[in-house]
Amino acid sequence: METAETRLVKFGIFMTLQPPSIICYLASIHYILSHRNTRQALHNHGPLVLLFVGLLTVIFDLSMILDFLRTGVVTPSNEAYCSMWIFLDMLLYALTCALMLWISIERHILIFHNQQLFDTKRKRFFVHYFPIAFIFGYLIVFYAYNVFFYPCKNQYDYQVVICSGACFAFANPILGLYDQFANSVVPYLLITIVNVGLWLRIVWQKHYRMRRAVDWRQH
Template sequence: MSSHFNESVVKFSETTLSRYSKFSVFLVLEPPSVLCNSLFVFYLIKDRNLRLAIHHHAILALLIVSLLTNLIEIPRILHYLRTGSVGTHSSISCLLWQWLDYLFYGQANLLMLWASFERHILVFHGYLVSTSRGRLLIHYLPLLFIVFYLIFFYIIVIFFHSCEKQFDFTSPLCGQPCFTQYPVISLYDLFAHSWLPTFFITLFSVALVIRVINRKRPVARQDIPWRKHRRMILQLLSISTLYFSCMGPYTLIQVIDSLIGLPSTAAYIKNVYLFYVYWLLTLLLPYVCIGCLPEVTNKIRRQVKNWNNRENMIMPTSLT
């Protein structure tokens, strides 16, 4: 994931036991996570009502990023944790891994940031997206900007930046991208795509709860369909709680490390364990969505129930 870590600390601290403990956790979580993730993406796209509901779009984009991470990056990480080496020892493979990792990490942060901000618009200022022009300007264009801006940003800084590209095949991501050696670009990447999103995701989520409590008081009560928005609010709070639980400690320790440095114990925890929290987040996200996307979960349950009923109807006939 997007990180600026001390590779010598990783090599010195990483042990076979620490690698295999993370390998075991990821290996257990990945198959059901990929299955759930695929089903959520499939039904959110297939079902017309779910597809047209704009409050699902940011979460759908986040689930797509999560699915791509679990399908592309997690197998690479599992191979590294099992063997202590990257799978393919080539420059282009390392560049692609670095680009995809930084891209998915940045998109997940900014999409989650936009989802937490957009909930305020959808709940309290729904009239802004009540027209086609409003939905285009306020809803669709920000999502498209996040996706394409990060694609081109990381293409430029990873593939075309005029820095000396060196790879370490015994480190995750083959080491750091060379652009992280330049303080201006590196700090911009950290601030814009990691630190500020984590801070504002927390701020917007807490502010949403406070605004809902204040608006539901009898004195401030307005004509807002709270039952309609209840699921939308709970959906955001469930995912943002998972996000902050995983990314909050890592972001905080990153900031401290950049400002004043870390003692050896904290550096060990950061580089050996917290470095992997984004991948853990993408594996846990589909499990959280089981509870916060009941529209999709209920459709999956009905489909499974229909399959079971068909099997029960066919079996007695075949036996007869």
């Protein structure tokens, strides 16, 4: 059970970690953007967007959490603030999951299909830029509608972090489960599968090439 003491301990830990986290995010973003080669490299675009999302999370979402941990009450205690906090919290978390999954998938494409899928501007748009734009568009629309416009009455609890959550997940359990699995659980499972698959594919290709080289020398 949350107590004033545990809240203050969490506040101290998070407050200590927030400034260096912001500095690290800004330094990483500056490094990528300040060098032409790193800025133009396709494999850096996804991580760069992810860094911006992480920076926004640390600056806004974490700051709201810190304020709650400091006082024990959501301040200001009104529906507009709670709705905005829930929207930002859910959106930024889902964006992180989806972007990490896409970066993992795109890594496969960049390593094994770079010449076939990125040799024209049209292909680069649909294979590289469009998926990231789609992720943002889909998640912004999904959470904006369900947090601000879904036909249910929010019963916010100002004594609980993020005001106890949005009503759509309780009013429509199927929609709540969809959000939990499609925007969180499934992406994380696929991230693991895709990255393990990439590692196995690289190991297999190295083994296959070495075996072919040995066979070529023998014959």
